[in-house]
Amino acid sequence: MSIREGKVLLIANPAAQNGAGAAAADRAATLLRAALGPDAVVLAKTAGPRHASEIAERAEGCATVLALGGDGIIHEAASGLMRRPANARPVFGIVPAGSGNDYARTLGMSRKVDEACEQLLAAEPHAVDLGRVNGHWFVETLSFGLDAAIALDTVERRKRTGRTGAVLYAEAGVDQLLHHLDARRYTASFDGGEPTSGESITFAVQVGPSYGGGFKICPDARIDDGLLDVCIAHPPIGVAGAAFVFALAKSGRHTRFRQMELRRASSLCVRFDAPVPAQIDGEPLEAEAYVIDAVPQALDVLMPA
Numbered sequence: 001m002s003i004r005e006g007k008v009l010l011i012a013n014p015a016a017q018n019g020a021g022a023a024a025a026d027r028a029a030t031l032l033r034a035a036l037g038p039d040a041v042v043l044a045k046t047a048g049p050r051h052a053s054e055i056a057e058r059a060e061g062c063a064t065v066l067a068l069g070g071d072g073i074i075h076e077a078a079s080g081l082m083r084r085p086a087n088a089r090p091v092f093g094i095v096p097a098g099s100g101n102d103y104a105r106t107l108g109m110s111r112k113v114d115e116a117c118e119q120l121l122a123a124e125p126h127a128v129d130l131g132r133v134n135g136h137w138f139v140e141t142l143s144f145g146l147d148a149a150i151a152l153d154t155v156e157r158r159k160r161t162g163r164t165g166a167v168l169y170a171e172a173g174v175d176q177l178l179h180h181l182d183a184r185r186y187t188a189s190f191d192g193g194e195p196t197s198g199e200s201i202t203f204a205v206q207v208g209p210s211y212g213g214g215f216k217i218c219p220d221a222r223i224d225d226g227l228l229d230v231c232i233a234h235p236p237i238g239v240a241g242a243a244f245v246f247a248l249a250k251s252g253r254h255t256r257f258r259q260m261e262l263r264r265a266s267s268l269c270v271r272f273d274a275p276v277p278a279q280i281d282g283e284p285l286e287a288e289a290y291v292i293d294a295v296p297q298a299l300d301v302l303m304p305a
């Protein structure tokens, strides 16, 4: 079903990208109403964290739900939709207006509002996989360790300084690299296999390739293969080596280093010996053990043709 059939609910985070989301929301609503009709599009601006999830869960009578903002709001809206019965779940789409926009990169959506609306108007739905950890859904990324510490530090820095984008991520990266290059002991079992133990500096579990504002941590991950791609960075990696690997990860060329272990699995369980920073689509997540699986073709998502 295309966006042209049925009502569209546009859930927008006015606070995304340090407040730029408000104008982006009005612009997208205007463009979509011009194309689809004045009554075809309902704009709902979020009032705060988790509101997008509640709005999406209550999306009665809508054929399409769009999330406008960053990966956080996309994560929340998709989670809300997944709480609806499968036979009453609207098609999902995004208007990227965030800071990192990793899911937008994966879907191939433009980060310009006008272009993204054009793409949505011509898009067809595609059944894509979602990840699930301890009952929480994720659209793109779940990770533990250094990179999660960087992602979470980035959010803090953005709030503090008002700066955005890959430069901010790199800045947080340098700081965390210098002060928190910790190896974390883990035990993991893949697809119900025998548990194995090891040490990781980062441990990423991806639906799509991208995290941290465009770093291709699992460059070959596909969102419709029914599998999760895993990248485990093992020690030893010194500060200079880690910085080098980190820079190469921007284009996915870090995978050739012997410290990188790449795997695919439909499910895994991971436990760390000590509390570890963890991020799910850029938001913090805390648990003692993580039970993770891929849910194939979980959500119909509008993707550019």
Ligand SMILES: Nc1ncnc2c1ncn2[C@@H]1O[C@H](COP(=O)(O)OP(=O)(O)OP(=O)(O)O)[C@@H](O)[C@H]1O
Pocket: 013, 014, 015, 016, 017, 018, 046, 047, 048, 049, 050, 051, 068, 069, 070, 071, 072, 073, 074, 076, 097, 098, 099, 100, 101, 102, 282, 283
């Ligand atoms: N009205 C609001 N005021 C403040 N925060 C909000 C509001 N609505 C939602 N949020 C929260 O804002 C956070 C960040 O939102 P979002 O991901 O859309 O933008 P971003 O952080 O700029 O982008 P990215 O996640 O791609 O870096 C989310 O955790 C969300 O819950």
